[in-house]
Amino acid sequence: MKTVAEINEKIKKGKAVVVTAEQVIQIAKEKGYKRAAEEIDVVTTGTFGPMCSSGAFINTGHSNPPIKMQSVTLNDVPAYAGLAAVDLYIGATELSNTLGMEYGGGHVIEDFVAGKDIKLYAKSYGTDCYPRKEILTTINKNNVNQAYMYNPRNAYQNYPAAVNSTDKTIYTYMGTLLPRYGNINYSTAGELSPLLNDPYYRTIGIGTRIFLGGAIGYVSWQGTQHNPSQERGENGVPTSLAGTIAVTGNLKDMSTRYVKGATYYKYGASLFVGIGIPIPIIDEEMLMYTAVANKDIYTPVVDKSGNETYDIKYNYEQLRSGSVEFKGKKVLTAPLSSLTRAREIAATLKDWIQHSNFTLSEAVTPLPKEDKINKLEIREMK
Amino acid sequence: MTKAKIKIYFSKGNVGKPITYELVKKYDVMFNILHADINYGSEGNLITEISGEEKNVADALKYLDELDVKYKMYTKSIIRDEDACIDCGSCTSVCPSGALTMNDNDELQFDKEKCLVCELCIKACPIGIIKVEL
Numbered sequence: 001m002k003t004v005a006e007i008n009e010k011i012k013k014g015k016a017v018v019v020t021a022e023q024v025i026q027i028a029k030e031k032g033y034k035r036a037a038e039e040i041d042v043v044t045t046g047t048f049g050p051m052c053s054s055g056a057f058i059n060t061g062h063s064n065p066p067i068k069m070q071s072v073t074l075n076d077v078p079a080y081a082g083l084a085a086v087d088l089y090i091g092a093t094e095l096s097n098t099l100g101m102e103y104g105g106g107h108v109i110e111d112f113v114a115g116k117d118i119k120l121y122a123k124s125y126g127t128d129c130y131p132r133k134e135i136l137t138t139i140n141k142n143n144v145n146q147a148y149m150y151n152p153r154n155a156y157q158n159y160p161a162a163v164n165s166t167d168k169t170i171y172t173y174m175g176t177l178l179p180r181y182g183n184i185n186y187s188t189a190g191e192l193s194p195l196l197n198d199p200y201y202r203t204i205g206i207g208t209r210i211f212l213g214g215a216i217g218y219v220s221w222q223g224t225q226h227n228p229s230q231e232r233g234e235n236g237v238p239t240s241l242a243g244t245i246a247v248t249g250n251l252k253d254m255s256t257r258y259v260k261g262a263t264y265y266k267y268g269a270s271l272f273v274g275i276g277i278p279i280p281i282i283d284e285e286m287l288m289y290t291a292v293a294n295k296d297i298y299t300p301v302v303d304k305s306g307n308e309t310y311d312i313k314y315n316y317e318q319l320r321s322g323s324v325e326f327k328g329k330k331v332l333t334a335p336l337s338s339l340t341r342a343r344e345i346a347a348t349l350k351d352w353i354q355h356s357n358f359t360l361s362e363a364v365t366p367l368p369k370e371d372k373i374n375k376l377e378i379r380e381m382k
Numbered sequence: 383m384t385k386a387k388i389k390i391y392f393s394k395g396n397v398g399k400p401i402t403y404e405l406v407k408k409y410d411v412m413f414n415i416l417h418a419d420i421n422y423g424s425e426g427n428l429i430t431e432i433s434g435e436e437k438n439v440a441d442a443l444k445y446l447d448e449l450d451v452k453y454k455m456y457t458k459s460i461i462r463d464e465d466a467c468i469d470c471g472s473c474t475s476v477c478p479s480g481a482l483t484m485n486d487n488d489e490l491q492f493d494k495e496k497c498l499v500c501e502l503c504i505k506a507c508p509i510g511i512i513k514v515e516l
Contacts, residue, residue, distance in 0.1 A: 048468070049470075050508060102510075171505070175472045175475075175476075175506055175508075176472075176476045176502065176505055176506040178475075178476060182476075183475035183476060184475065185472070185475060260468065260509060261509075262508035262509055263508060263509075263510065264508055265505040265506070270508070272468065272470075272508075272509075322474070322483065322484065332474065332475040332477075333475055334471050334472055334473070334474040334475030334476070335470065335471040335472070335484075336470055336471070336472050336508075337470060338468045338469045338470045338471070339469070339471075339488040340468075340469040340487065340488050340489055341468055341469065343488075
């Protein structure tokens, strides 16, 4: 048994033993859970995938005379301004008024992180205290006030693989899906993925310090659609959509290597977000969870045309192999999230901790361990 | 030596003819079949790279014209910005010829030789770094 405080003491002295969630698998195999848990202090995880429920708050500063921004665009992409006068929220999937799907909120965020000038256009009705009715200018990360990423739902604990049963190619947020089960797409960092390494959220909770977009960030809340009551395997790993986290961090400190705008053809815009979470090895149980391997993580297959349902589940070792057998034929499989970049994030976080540049935080309060998902019913207006 | 990547269309009437054999025998060209979808008695197509002496390749194509066999030359090619690629892999499951695959290090690998220039990968790439080059 180790406390987070004890682990932090070792980190400060540069003596902490840190390994990635891939490396720990082999170590656990060689040494057993007990000995590995004694020797290892921290396991680092990582993921870099498209996460639509992402965005950023920006406070632009006040002009003279001032404006209470009512409708706003950033590089022609609408931002939400129903807040105080110059507070904005730019969401990753918002589309450009001029370029459509080609450029969206995710691209605005990437360009902002890159330090580029962003065209700001705002209109207002004008008030006694905010008389200006229109403004056209540029902003960038050096001339605004606060700019912080706030993503309501990231790092899904598990995600169903996608297939298409129809006779036509369909274009989805799970990528291009070819007709008649022509391919299967999936999205995960698997054994490297943060919440798959702490399936019951024993160490990851509200307030946990994390790697976010190349900078330091925090888990700010449970993510939307957080669904911890999902069915789980014997190893505790959920076998479909389960836990999620909301995260926040300083956008100005982030890097475009880990914050990247994306467009899924005929679906729209999104944002690739890089997240890494350190897991303190407080006991043998935690080590056992972090030693989870792709072959032990299962996910279902969902027909994105909505016509069929399947009983089949694949593990991530099968999906990673490039093809699986589905309905009696070999079907190519492709990931949507970048494993090389996830690996890089876990390695970077490991490096930060080893060099005493990052200490672990205990969760202020845990993520809910029970919760269910509600459906939106069509209800009569009363 | 020269190379030409072509798609030969076989009409119903042509499927029974030994066209590739004639090309090899008459013009001493080499065939590297990249993709074939031909069944006896129905239409089909063959994507192949023909290589040989420049004159022989040109004569072989002329021979196809004489037989009234339709074909399409691949004059375009797919290019990928390797430095900008994030290795997500989204393009790999739509690639019909195995030109785009993930290697053992989970990096995207592009084998230009196998590419059929079907352009499905262009739409599948979420960051727009795959393009067609004329």
